[in-house]
Amino acid sequence: MSDEERRDSLADQAAAWIPPWERPTPPKPEATETEPAADPDLGTGAPLEGPDRTKIAAAGESVGEPEAISGAVEPARVAEDAVGGDARPGEPEGEGGASGVPGKRGRRRPTPEPEPAPVLDDAELRGALEAILLVVDQPVSELTLAQVLEQSPERIGPMLDEIAAGYTAAGHGFELRRAAGGWRLYTRPEYATYVERFVLEGQSVRLTQAALETLAVIAYKQPVTRSRISAIRGVNCDGVIRTLVSRGLVEECGTEADSGAFLYRTTTMFLEKLGLNSVDDLPPLAPFLPDDVEELADATR
Known part of the structure; x- marks a missing residue:
């Protein structure tokens, strides 16, 4: 063929x-x-x-x-497996893949959730609230207390109401009161007289004779050094000056140019206590001096 x-x-x-x-x-x-x-x-x-x-x-x-048809199906099958989470295209296969679990390929480990804060019982929550309320200097809100204690805000309000009712029933000299959008401890109005007496007692303490003399020297000779005050009074006045400084009646105002000693002067509180506008309103000393002041000065020389 x-x-x-x-x-x-x-x-x-x-x-x-x-x-x-x-x-x-x-x-x-x-x-x-x-x-x-x-x-x-x-x-x-x-x-x-x-x-x-x-x-x-x-x-x-x-x-x-x-064979071509079967080969065309394989990429779709791989994509379907990737959507299912067993593998991701382009990731290498290994012993357990990215997840570290045997038999799984490319599965990422889930992020662990933070542990929830422990729930306090009523007794511990009550004690924590009382401890915080004793140190606050302004009303504190229920939300702030809930955030500090890591508790639900729904528990804070009823517990504060219960604490306030307990103080009132027990007849304490203080009460828990809601004010300015928060909570704070206050003294009861029926005990205001005793509280006022205690507060004002510390501010109305009389000065000693030595303190009054030292204060007068500073008021009329200011600014003046400590050694000059001691020379005028004839005694050491370091302790008296410290007392006047702690009371807020005297303050330091620099140093002397020649000796470097501290200078002292009266404060604004001193003027408020005496009802003066300035030190120029101080009464003159001449009417209070003795007639033989010159003879006394010559005698001391």
Whole structure:
């Protein structure tokens, strides 16, 4: 047979060839030990011989189509697995993947949630609230107390009401009162007289004779050094000056240029206590001096 006739024969065979997926499925013969099982794609279990091999060789592209179709499904399957969380595209597979769990690939470990704050019982919550209220210098809100104690704000309000009712029932000299959007401890109005007496008692303490004399010297000679005050009075007045400074009646106002000693002067509180506008309003000393002041001065020389 010539080459041209052979090509025509192969072309006719290729045109008449039916792909395996379009062929009717023949009944499967029972498999035996000597006869191989039927191939579902080729429809027979017999080895390919003769023109069958030629048909497959001539239609090689058609035979490769099932593999191409199956290969096109694989990326979609991988993407579906990635959405499920077992793997992420582009991540390396390892022993347990990124999650560290055997058999799982690319799963990230979830972030642990912070542990909730412990819930205080009523007795401990009551004690904590009382301790805080004893040190506050202004009304504190329920929200601030809840944040400090890490408790629910719904528990703070009823507990404060209970504490306030307990103080009133027990007849304490203080009460827990809501004021300025918060809570604070206050003394009861019926004991205001005793509280006022205690507060004003410390401010109305009389000065000693030595303190009055020292204060007068500073008032009329200011600014003046400590040594000058002692020379005028004739005694050491260091302790008396410290007392006047602590009472807020005298203050330091620099140093002397020659000796470097501290200078003292009276304060604004001194003027408020005496009802003066300035030290120029102090009464003159001349009317209070003795008539023989010059003779006394000569005697001391």
